[in-house]
Amino acid sequence: MADPIRRLVQELARLPGIGEKTATRLAFHLVRSNRQQVRDLVAALLDVTDKIRLCSVCMNMTEVDPCSMCTDPQRDPETICVVATPSDLLAIDRGGHFRGRYHVLHGLLSPLEGIGPDDLRLAELVRRLGSSGPVDSASVLSSPRAPSPRGASGASSPGRAQDPGPDRSVPSGSVREVIIATSPSVDGEATAMYIARMIKPLGIQVSRIATGLPVGGELEYSDQATIARALAGRATM
Numbered sequence: 001m002a003d004p005i006r007r008l009v010q011e012l013a014r015l016p017g018i019g020e021k022t023a024t025r026l027a028f029h030l031v032r033s034n035r036q037q038v039r040d041l042v043a044a045l046l047d048v049t050d051k052i053r054l055c056s057v058c059m060n061m062t063e064v065d066p067c068s069m070c071t072d073p074q075r076d077p078e079t080i081c082v083v084a085t086p087s088d089l090l091a092i093d094r095g096g097h098f099r100g101r102y103h104v105l106h107g108l109l110s111p112l113e114g115i116g117p118d119d120l121r122l123a124e125l126v127r128r129l130g131s132s133g134p135v136d137s138a139s140v141l142s143s144p145r146a147p148s149p150r151g152a153s154g155a156s157s158p159g160r161a162q163d164p165g166p167d168r169s170v171p172s173g174s175v176r177e178v179i180i181a182t183s184p185s186v187d188g189e190a191t192a193m194y195i196a197r198m199i200k201p202l203g204i205q206v207s208r209i210a211t212g213l214p215v216g217g218e219l220e221y222s223d224q225a226t227i228a229r230a231l232a233g234r235a236t237m
């Protein structure tokens with residue numbers, strides 16, 4: 001393989017979900033493409049890296065800050081749906097059933113992969129929930145009430161320990177409910193538990209999306225965990 005192609009394959013293979021086989025196929029396709037197509041692709045890539053940033057409120061990707069969802073008066077500011085990624089946000093919003101605001105974590109807690117609370121946009125979430133003055137989100141995150149993920153016990157740094165944390169007698173801002181919409185994976189569950197324990201002291205209702213049997217799914221082929229969650233997450237009819 002010629003060196004320039006090999007280099008392109010290497011770069012493409014760094015993208016998520018692209019293995020070496022796919023990268024090679026894409027590279028050969030690009031080599032055969034006309035120059036204008038390739039220029040357009042490069043321009044689009046540069047455009048997103050130059051123009052897209054994180055919304056300072058919800059941490060979703062946006063061209064304007066705050067983003068259009070955070071400034072939309074039709075969206076209920078009292079309900080925040082917490083998701084792991086911008087793609088999860090899109091998946092939920094596409095349904096059109098949720099008309100509140102969002103918060104994007106940009107990942108899930110994963111002790112095995114060394115991803116701890118500081119790697120996610122949790123401090124920004126806490127800051128958002130406490131609008132009665134500037135809240136030192138770090139003190140909430142490192143408070144003894146918030147559990148550390150297994151195997152990655154974060155020792156609180158000196159200085160944080162003296163901070164009494166937010167005044168719990170003061171109702172936290174205008175947010176009434178936080179819906180945690182992380183996936184029902186091990187990491188998703190751990191993240192949901194962590195956030196729930198972090199938020200509950202603020203006096204805000206925390207709920208978790210019910211996961212369970214897929215519509216059209218067969219009960220007898222579902223695993224025990226799925227059935228258990230479907231039962232636990234049952235809604236009154």
Ligand SMILES: [Zn+2]
Nearest residue numbers: 055058067070
């Ligand atoms: Zn936003």
